[in-house]
Amino acid sequence: MPFSLIASRKITRSTEDQPDIATRPKRIAGRARFDPDSRRTSNASLLCMLALPACLIGGSSAHAETSLLITDVGIVDVEAGTVSAGQSVLIRDGMIAEVGAVIAAPGEDVTRYDADGQYLIPGLWDSHVHIFSSPTEPDSALPLYLMNGVTGIRDMGAMWPIADQQSLQSQIAAGDVLGPRLILSGAWVDAAPGSWPGMFLADTPDQARAVVARIAAEGWAAVKTYSMLDEPTYLALAEAAHAQGLPLVGHIPERVALGTAIDARQDGMEHFGRIPMACSTAEAQMLDDLRGAVSEGADRAHIFAIMAARNRIVLETWDEALCHDVLARMAASGMHVSPTLVVADFYIGARPAPDAPRMRMIPADVREAWTRPDFRLDAMTDEVRELANETIALSRRTFLMAYRAGVPILASTDASFANPYLFHGFSLLDELDLYVAIGLTPREALYTATVAPSRFFGLADQDGAIAPGRRADLVLLDANPLESLAPLRRPQAVIVAGRLLDRAALDKMESDLLMNGE
Numbered sequence: 001m002p003f004s005l006i007a008s009r010k011i012t013r014s015t016e017d018q019p020d021i022a023t024r025p026k027r028i029a030g031r032a033r034f035d036p037d038s039r040r041t042s043n044a045s046l047l048c049m050l051a052l053p054a055c056l057i058g059g060s061s062a063h064a065e066t067s068l069l070i071t072d073v074g075i076v077d078v079e080a081g082t083v084s085a086g087q088s089v090l091i092r093d094g095m096i097a098e099v100g101a102v103i104a105a106p107g108e109d110v111t112r113y114d115a116d117g118q119y120l121i122p123g124l125w126d127s128h129v130h131i132f133s134s135p136t137e138p139d140s141a142l143p144l145y146l147m148n149g150v151t152g153i154r155d156m157g158a159m160w161p162i163a164d165q166q167s168l169q170s171q172i173a174a175g176d177v178l179g180p181r182l183i184l185s186g187a188w189v190d191a192a193p194g195s196w197p198g199m200f201l202a203d204t205p206d207q208a209r210a211v212v213a214r215i216a217a218e219g220w221a222a223v224k225t226y227s228m229l230d231e232p233t234y235l236a237l238a239e240a241a242h243a244q245g246l247p248l249v250g251h252i253p254e255r256v257a258l259g260t261a262i263d264a265r266q267d268g269m270e271h272f273g274r275i276p277m278a279c280s281t282a283e284a285q286m287l288d289d290l291r292g293a294v295s296e297g298a299d300r301a302h303i304f305a306i307m308a309a310r311n312r313i314v315l316e317t318w319d320e321a322l323c324h325d326v327l328a329r330m331a332a333s334g335m336h337v338s339p340t341l342v343v344a345d346f347y348i349g350a351r352p353a354p355d356a357p358r359m360r361m362i363p364a365d366v367r368e369a370w371t372r373p374d375f376r377l378d379a380m381t382d383e384v385r386e387l388a389n390e391t392i393a394l395s396r397r398t399f400l401m402a403y404r405a406g407v408p409i410l411a412s413t414d415a416s417f418a419n420p421y422l423f424h425g426f427s428l429l430d431e432l433d434l435y436v437a438i439g440l441t442p443r444e445a446l447y448t449a450t451v452a453p454s455r456f457f458g459l460a461d462q463d464g465a466i467a468p469g470r471r472a473d474l475v476l477l478d479a480n481p482l483e484s485l486a487p488l489r490r491p492q493a494v495i496v497a498g499r500l501l502d503r504a505a506l507d508k509m510e511s512d513l514l515m516n517g518e
């Protein structure tokens, strides 16, 4: 997305980019495995008292007490790009217990589901969302994810206190609230006064170290770096995070070069704009211009004008040979990228009609806020629109080069009530469709939402494979997703932590959301 447009969007909206709690890449030695389900135990269903659909199906019992046997199913191996037809899968206690053509002794209490030749894929992950931008957002967000086959989300920044986020996380893990697996990656750190309310602030290396100690003590899954940090503070943050065994994810600060972030071993980067910028022969000059303005005490408007001007400069100075070098370095470093390409749709007017089902499934007040006239769109001249289109085209071209160079991609959206026209659940499928439109195969796109995130997060029980010992987060489809992603739009069933949501259950979630949205 146009870098400047995104930048201004972040500043004016309230929850856009919150903390990322990514997780940890393998290349950092000595890190403990992150287990998102191991956080404190729940303290009751506060959420259910506030809430609607999320609670309707969520009973008091933990996951699957009974076993589930899925028969006659084609198991999709996303890594290999193959389908094994005629298989059965036995699920017990939320985990895949057995997979095979014949399951000899499934047990007496088993619930049977005849898949009748359907296809089974690992549940999807959206690696960049914000579900805590309002007190009741999870009530809509959680069912929207499950309905769309998204059984795992990484929250990148929240308006809720960490203890309340962890409470919901625990309730989901315990099966008291029905929802996707939740990773809390929203401990964002910015320079004072902070781009968002409630951020951790650091203006010196010492402050960065103190902030990381707090983040570790509070139990976040990662440290999220943010846009306005200066370079010495950023470098101290990276070092302190790694010393604590926490990954460093987030925005590469606006005054820090992409190459510096690679050298600092930043583990994950959010959004994509910094990559085309690093492919510009003017990256260093652009960084210097901003450093100069900040050190001279320029006001916010001036600083944002400088950042906004970067789009055109990048278009004029993007260099293919340089880009190959940059991407090769990124790929070698293992830095994972959460591109959130779907964010750009807002600026080119690609958005659903007011009466589209996905619009009607969000609360009326949120919908109303989204449809309010937007000064940024009103101010769009033909020239700005053309610049946006060119910037998007360059971004997509660079994305394909990055993918082909081996830069690891985590499918991601920035979905939040605070971000107009970015939808929990639906937008992840839009993002995957975009990857295919840009040139990835359906298998490659699926990989970014299944195998890649579960490995990056270092989960002990998920790696994108459908095999014994893996957590039973699965999606049943009525056609082969390796040929087209279209069947993702209507899952035949979703299994989350071993619990089966058949089509009737998914329809019920949908109708509850529609009712809630009236």
Ligand SMILES: [Zn+2]
Pocket (backbone or CB within 6 Å): 015, 016, 017, 018, 128, 129, 130, 156, 157, 414
């Ligand atoms: Zn965000």
